[in-house]
Amino acid sequence: MxxxxxxxxxxxxxxxxxxxxxxxxxxxxxxxxxxxxxxxxxxxxxxxxxxxxxxxxxxxxxxxxxxxxxxxxxxxxxxxxxxxxxxxxxxxxxxxxxxxxxxxxxxxxxxxxxxxxxxxxxxxxxxWVAYSTAYGALVERAKIRPGDHLLITAASGAVGRAAMQIARYLGAVPLAVTRHTARTDDLLAAGAEAVIVTDREDVAEAVRRHTGGAGADLVLDLVRGPGQQDLVQAVRPGATLVAAGFLDPRPTPFPAGPSLTSFNYRGFDLLFDPVVVRRMAAFLSAGLSHGAFQxxxxxxxxxxxxxxxxxxxxxxxxxxxxxxxxx
Structure with missing residues (x-):
């Protein structure tokens, strides 16, 4: 059996x-x-x-x-x-x-x-899980656009890697956040435009340096917890934050900082909508066929x-x- x-x-x-x-x-x-x-x-x-x-x-x-x-x-x-x-x-x-x-x-x-x-x-x-989650958060919820600077936490993980590739595919600029200096080269090879290491850099200062002083347009936070406030300080006014992970079990303070739109997103949020799943599948197939998604x-x-x-x-x-x- x-x-x-x-x-x-x-x-x-x-x-x-x-x-x-x-x-x-x-x-x-x-x-x-x-x-x-x-x-x-x-x-x-x-x-x-x-x-x-x-x-x-x-x-x-x-x-x-x-x-x-x-x-x-x-x-x-x-x-x-x-x-x-x-x-x-x-x-x-x-x-x-x-x-x-x-x-x-x-x-x-x-x-x-x-x-x-x-x-x-x-x-x-x-x-499927990594790319559909990143697609749902960035495309369906955050409406990512070419030229947007996207700040990604837990960028070494499967969803973070998928998000970097999706951002590249759509003409956006992925900025990876990690706690570990040793992961810098791997993240650059995976598609990050720049890597911000939180154990030796101030996130907001580093983001402003990489965005010409403007701040990030979008944040994909796959960690949450108290550290999310550092991300809020790194965005431009009117930016969008999508919280799509739960790696830090500590409470997440309500975002306080520049005006921004904030979404909570879970990987299953859109998977029971056949119209959205059809879009996800078409997007995934196109990215794979073009070699953009690996x-x-x-x-x-x-x-x-x-x-x-x-x-x-x-x-x-x-x-x-x-x-x-x-x-």
Whole structure:
């Protein structure tokens, strides 16, 4: 029988175990996907450890909001797809019940899109969450424009890297923020116009230096917490701030500084709107075909080693690159 990763208690990677379950049958309007690979995302670690913002019912909870595979079966009244179609999962609305950490899963047909041509399985497993989150925050919410100076925190992570590439693709200027001097060269190679290292630079002064004194037009804050106030001081009047991450669990003060528009954005906010998902998919496909988008892949693990994949991410050994598990 097919294998599935489950956990019965919150804790470290060791709480995950692999069990065998019957092949799930797709309901009306659903597809069954034979999973070929999935990526490990921060939300997975939060769900497993008990830190998820949404309830995770135990026991026998599942994981996985991202993956790629092949349509294996169609439920009744399912149209627009065929058995054998390679697809990406765009949203798993109930990952605790049928997440992508499995050999098979079922999802509504509207929650998959065709896998972009020429994209290998490993990259396909790790491309959607990062690029759709960055696209949604920057294009759909912040309305980024050519020439905009975009300040990005946690720029070494998958969403930060995707944001830099999207900004470049649209003619904007990405300014990467990091705490670690050692990451400067990597961030420049990943697409940053300049790198601001917070352990040796004042953020506002550095941004003004890189923007001719004007300040940033946009901020993509993937950290939040008290440090967000430093970002607010680095923007021009009328700028836009999109808070799309939660790496700092401390309270985030209300932005106080130059007049700006502020949005809170979560990766799932737009993924249930089929019109927006269609735009996301078209944008992603175009960027990939032009070579502008290149997902950074770190270690690749086998399903039997899923606990080690989680440790790799939890201990920061992935360097911000996506960790993929093949099935």
């Amino acid at each position: 097919p294998r599935v990763v489950v956990f019965d208690a919150f804790g470290g990677p060791e709480v995950m175990r692999i069990v065998e379950e019957p092949v799930p049958e797709p309901a009306a309007g659903e597809v069954r996907v034979r999973i070929e690979a999935f990526a490990v995302n921060p939300l997975d670690l939060m769900m497993r450890s008990g830190a998820s913002p949404a309830p995770v019912p135990l026991p026998h909870a599942r994981l996985g909001v991202e993956g790629t595979g092949v349509v294996d079966a169609l439920g009744p009244d399912t149209t627009g797809l065929a058995v054998g179609d390679p697809v990406l999962l765009t949203a798993v609305p109930d990952a605790v019940v049928r997440g992508s950490y499995a050999e098979y899963t079922t999802v509504p047909a509207g929650r998959v899109i065709p896998r972009p041509a020429g994209l290998g399985t490993t990259q396909a497993a790790a491309v 997902p950074a892949i770190g270690e690749v693990f086998a399903l039997d080693d899923v606990a080690e994949a989680h440790r790799h991410v939890e201990e920061g050994r992935h360097g911000g690159k996506k960790v993929v598990v093949t099935v």
